[in-house]
Amino acid sequence: MLSINMQKHKPLRELVYEELRMLIMTGQIKPGTRMMEIDLAEGMGVSRTPVREAIRQLEKDNLVTIEPRRGAYVSDISATDMEDMLFVREPLEGIATFLATQNMTEDEIRELTDVNRQYEEAFQKGEREKLIKLDTHFHNLIAEGSHNKYLITVLKNLQEQVLRFRYIYFKSGKRAAEVINEHRLILNSMTERKEEDAKRYSIDHIAKLRESIIKEEDFQTKTVR
Amino acid sequence: MLSINMQKHKPLRELVYEELRMLIMTGQIKPGTRMMEIDLAEGMGVSRTPVREAIRQLEKDNLVTIEPRRGAYVSDISATDMEDMLFVREPLEGIATFLATQNMTEDEIRELTDVNRQYEEAFQKGEREKLIKLDTHFHNLIAEGSHNKYLITVLKNLQEQVLRFRYIYFKSGKRAAEVINEHRLILNSMTERKEEDAKRYSIDHIAKLRESIIKEEDFQTKTVR
DNA sequence: AAGTTGTTTCTTGTATACACAATACAACTC
DNA sequence: GAGTTGTATTGTGTATACAAGAAACAACTT
Numbered sequence: 001m002l003s004i005n006m007q008k009h010k011p012l013r014e015l016v017y018e019e020l021r022m023l024i025m026t027g028q029i030k031p032g033t034r035m036m037e038i039d040l041a042e043g044m045g046v047s048r049t050p051v052r053e054a055i056r057q058l059e060k061d062n063l064v065t066i067e068p069r070r071g072a073y074v075s076d077i078s079a080t081d082m083e084d085m086l087f088v089r090e091p092l093e094g095i096a097t098f099l100a101t102q103n104m105t106e107d108e109i110r111e112l113t114d115v116n117r118q119y120e121e122a123f124q125k126g127e128r129e130k131l132i133k134l135d136t137h138f139h140n141l142i143a144e145g146s147h148n149k150y151l152i153t154v155l156k157n158l159q160e161q162v163l164r165f166r167y168i169y170f171k172s173g174k175r176a177a178e179v180i181n182e183h184r185l186i187l188n189s190m191t192e193r194k195e196e197d198a199k200r201y202s203i204d205h206i207a208k209l210r211e212s213i214i215k216e217e218d219f220q221t222k223t224v225r
Numbered sequence: 226m227l228s229i230n231m232q233k234h235k236p237l238r239e240l241v242y243e244e245l246r247m248l249i250m251t252g253q254i255k256p257g258t259r260m261m262e263i264d265l266a267e268g269m270g271v272s273r274t275p276v277r278e279a280i281r282q283l284e285k286d287n288l289v290t291i292e293p294r295r296g297a298y299v300s301d302i303s304a305t306d307m308e309d310m311l312f313v314r315e316p317l318e319g320i321a322t323f324l325a326t327q328n329m330t331e332d333e334i335r336e337l338t339d340v341n342r343q344y345e346e347a348f349q350k351g352e353r354e355k356l357i358k359l360d361t362h363f364h365n366l367i368a369e370g371s372h373n374k375y376l377i378t379v380l381k382n383l384q385e386q387v388l389r390f391r392y393i394y395f396k397s398g399k400r401a402a403e404v405i406n407e408h409r410l411i412l413n414s415m416t417e418r419k420e421e422d423a424k425r426y427s428i429d430h431i432a433k434l435r436e437s438i439i440k441e442e443d444f445q446t447k448t449v450r
Numbered sequence: 451a452a453g454t455t456g457t458t459t460c461t462t463g464t465a466t467a468c469a470c471a472a473t474a475c476a477a478c479t480c
Numbered sequence: 481g482a483g484t485t486g487t488a489t490t491g492t493g494t495a496t497a498c499a500a501g502a503a504a505c506a507a508c509t510t
Contacts, residue, residue: 070501275463
């Protein structure tokens with residue numbers, strides 16, 4: 001029995017979904033692991049139904065792969081997948097930043113600046129979890145600033161995939177220092193409302209992320225399932 | 226009882242999914258329609274379970290919207306949604322074409338050329354259904370030619386949304402003639418392996434599609450659910 | 451010993467029953 | 481008559497039972 005049985009307002013399937021999602025995202029359940037409905041259900045003290053539905057939800061996030069009549073497995077992300085994704089994310093992040101520079105209010109940009117300031121703080125204190133959260137938040141704010149619903153969705157999805165990859169394959173956080181500067185460049189351009197500059201710095205930022213991932217070849221290249 | 230009960234190799238949920246999907250895509254079930262599990266189940270002669278799962282699948286395609294404890298509705302696409310999507314599709318289609326120009330073999334490009342030839346034929350014969358299929362096929366081939374898994378997924382998704390929007394809101398097909406030429410420009414550049422040109426023409430192509438959709442203001446702007 | 455077939459077991463797929471939230475409607479109060 | 485509360489109805493959420501496919505293993509054949 002997991003700690004799932006108190007807030008009765010959310011559907012069970014949601015709770016199960018969030019629980020599993022977190023476990024997979026952070027790598028606590030490893031790629032390739034088979035997810036059996038009964039086991040999970042018993043483990044969390046619910047029936048198979050909500051578990052099934054949660055698993056289906058996870059499939060859409062690319063977190064599990066379902067093989068008909070055989071069951072669900074935690075899906076793997078290869079370095080190639082990662083490259084593919086970052087290759088797509090590059091121009092999209094650029095566009096989002098471009099639009100955000102035009103659309104965001106002074107206040108919103110100030111909020112963004114503040115997030116980056118907090119990021120620096122967290123970096124100095126070495127708070128790794130917080131760093132991840134703040135980086136995510138930074139990019140989400142920009143995405144939302146684009147006011148383009150579809151762009152927001154796709155970028156969030158992409159960011160999550162990257163996040164998961166990093167969780168699973170390298171806990172380093174080497175880039176944190178550089179990230180601060182790269183974010184600053186973007187931020188300055190945004191503050192001065194220089195869309196083109198902001199766009200360019202933003203694209204650079206993702207390109208560097210991509211390079212850093214390609215370079216670090218030291219992760220297991222297991223192609224489980 | 227619908228015509229669903231023969232091929233017993235695919236899971237029921239898949240069949241239900243495909244059936245509903247088609248009905249929604251083509252506008253036979255209109256945006257805002259409530260989809261009640263029991264009704265659908267009885268209508269197709271299956272139990273609620275596969276229907277539920279099919280509906281959840283549809284949600285991920287943005288074809289239905291689920292409100293907890295209230296049920297599922299066929300979701301609507303607004304012109305704004307469409308603009309948002311095409312705005313994102315524009316650069317992505319450009320990138321895909323760029324990559325495809327580098328990656329596709331002579332044979333593959335020939336196949337693409339052939340699809341466009343068939344398109345012209347279908348246009349002369351006025352076969353509307355076929356036109357849609359061939360256009361979809363044309364763009365899918367290019368997407369696949371990029372060899373970028375993520376790009377392929379996103380582009381297919383985007384194309385479907387556009388397709389649905391056109392199915393629902395205008396049956397015209399006015400652009401068919403222009404499309405032929407635009408495709409030709411792309412094709413020629415690809416054949417000559419001029420990536421940059423191909424990319425540019427491809428972006429133009431989507432831009433024109435976007436304009437055509439924005440112009441035609443004659444669709445109902447119902448914001449159901 | 452290797453390969454084939456039959457049987458058992460495990461797990462998913464589907465149907466169904468029951469619980470309970472949301473809504474609509476009726477009766478009651480002011 | 482408007483507003484409020486109680487009740488019935490409807491439909492989703494969850495649990496569970498049963499059907500059937502897939503995999504593992506054993507027994508048998510050659």
